Amino acid sequence: xxxxxxxxxxxxxxxxxxxxxxxxxxxxxxxxxxxxxxxxxxxxxxxxxxxxxxxxxxxxxxxxxxxxxxxxxxxxxxxxxxxxxxxxxxxxxxxxxxxxxxxxxxxxxxxxxxxxxxxxxxxx
Numbered sequence: 001x002x003x004x005x006x007x008x009x010x011x012x013x014x015x016x017x018x019x020x021x022x023x024x025x026x027x028x029x030x031x032x033x034x035x036x037x038x039x040x041x042x043x044x045x046x047x048x049x050x051x052x053x054x055x056x057x058x059x060x061x062x063x064x065x066x067x068x069x070x071x072x073x074x075x076x077x078x079x080x081x082x083x084x085x086x087x088x089x090x091x092x093x094x095x096x097x098x099x100x101x102x103x104x105x106x107x108x109x110x111x112x113x114x115x116x117x118x119x120x121x122x123x124x
Contacts (some may be wrong), residue, residue, distance in 0.1 A: 002027050005095045008118030011085055015122070019080040021095030021115055028052045028071070032099035033078040035069065036108055037091035037120075044094065046106040050078060058105055063089075085122045092117040 007019040021033060034049035048069040049058045057069055068081040078095060096111035104110040 002113050003095050003097060003115035005093065005115035005118045008093060008120045010121045010123065013085060013087055013122055013124050015085050016081070016083045017085065017120060019082065019093055019095075019118060019120070021078045021080075021097075022075065023077075023097065025073075025076050027097055027113065028076050028078070031097050032102065032105055033071070033095060033097045034099070034105060034111060035078075035080045035093055035095055037089075037093045038117075039091045044108040045091075046108070047093070048080060049099075049105045060106070082120070085120075087122045087124045090120060090122045092119050094118075 002023055004022045011017050030053055032049050032051050035047040036044040037047050038044045046060050047063055048067055050069045050071055066084045071078050094117045095115040098112035100110045
């Protein structure tokens, strides 16, 4: 397993959770790492991405101002701090790495490596 996503759970609306995506430094180095989410019957939706070198960050409009993506070079992990969670944030969250086209960071098909997913449930 090259990517491991963890930190999901059950939280009330307005609450917070922190997800982490762990991997070897070799897996992250020089790559873009992203978080996507998926609900049953829907395609994976882009949430946020960060470049390992330079730290350029991208967010989906739906999470701007509420979610924060960051990288920890020492661990190494890519974390997703989720605040002011809403019921519509309920999904399985996946981390992905090895972006095949830098301009397509928001498209799941352009990532070569995926973690196993962690479930986030936000109750109303």
